Amino acid sequence: MTLSRSNRLVVGMSGSSAPQLGVAFLHAIRGLDQPIQTHLVLSGGARRSIELELGTDPADVEKLADAVYDAADLGAAISSGSFLTMGMVVIPCSMRTLAAVATGNSDNLLTRAADVTLKERRKLVLVTRETPLSYIHIRNMETVTLAGAIVLPPVPAFYHQPSTIDDLLRHSCGKVLDQLGVEHNLYRRWPGRPA
Numbered sequence: 001m002t003l004s005r006s007n008r009l010v011v012g013m014s015g016s017s018a019p020q021l022g023v024a025f026l027h028a029i030r031g032l033d034q035p036i037q038t039h040l041v042l043s044g045g046a047r048r049s050i051e052l053e054l055g056t057d058p059a060d061v062e063k064l065a066d067a068v069y070d071a072a073d074l075g076a077a078i079s080s081g082s083f084l085t086m087g088m089v090v091i092p093c094s095m096r097t098l099a100a101v102a103t104g105n106s107d108n109l110l111t112r113a114a115d116v117t118l119k120e121r122r123k124l125v126l127v128t129r130e131t132p133l134s135y136i137h138i139r140n141m142e143t144v145t146l147a148g149a150i151v152l153p154p155v156p157a158f159y160h161q162p163s164t165i166d167d168l169l170r171h172s173c174g175k176v177l178d179q180l181g182v183e184h185n186l187y188r189r190w191p192g193r194p195a
Helices: 019-030 044-054 058-062 095-103 109-119 135-146 165-180
Strands: 008-013 037-042 067-069 087-093 123-128
Touching: 008 019, 008 109, 019 037, 019 044, 019 058, 019 087, 019 165, 037 044, 037 058, 037 109, 044 058, 087 095, 087 109, 087 165, 095 109, 095 123, 095 135, 109 123, 123 135, 123 165
Parallel strands: 008 037, 008 087, 037 067, 087 123
Antiparallel strands: none
């Protein structure tokens, strides 16, 4: 099958808490009706969070993706705008990664791929993970938003009546897919009040 911009997605996981979000997202992509090829890059911090919070070898997370890149490899395919994609999702996105994207600091493949996504005017969704937020965090969010990124904190919703943590994770993943224009059935949408 020939892949095009419409079915290639770069997925980055950085070193904040909640690598569960990235794992749930990769599982969600695999469960879609439409084929989407995932190109994964894990930061060093993500690898450590996966070990500490999931008790899992990062290699097991990498098996969920179609292609995997070393964060130190700035010559990888996803470092170039000529590699056509539908966009990029950083899930979770640490404040350090947010700051690097906001300042154009492309010292690793994850932040370089995000920078490329912005310069090519493709969708960049940053699932930022921190609370409370400092003024610096808020200004960095403003900067990336003005540059075209979508800041999407994984804020839990309850209108779909979740009963498990997995329900909350699927909701966050569904909100990301909504931003990419990808159809899914990860959560029950709000039907509105009857007329």
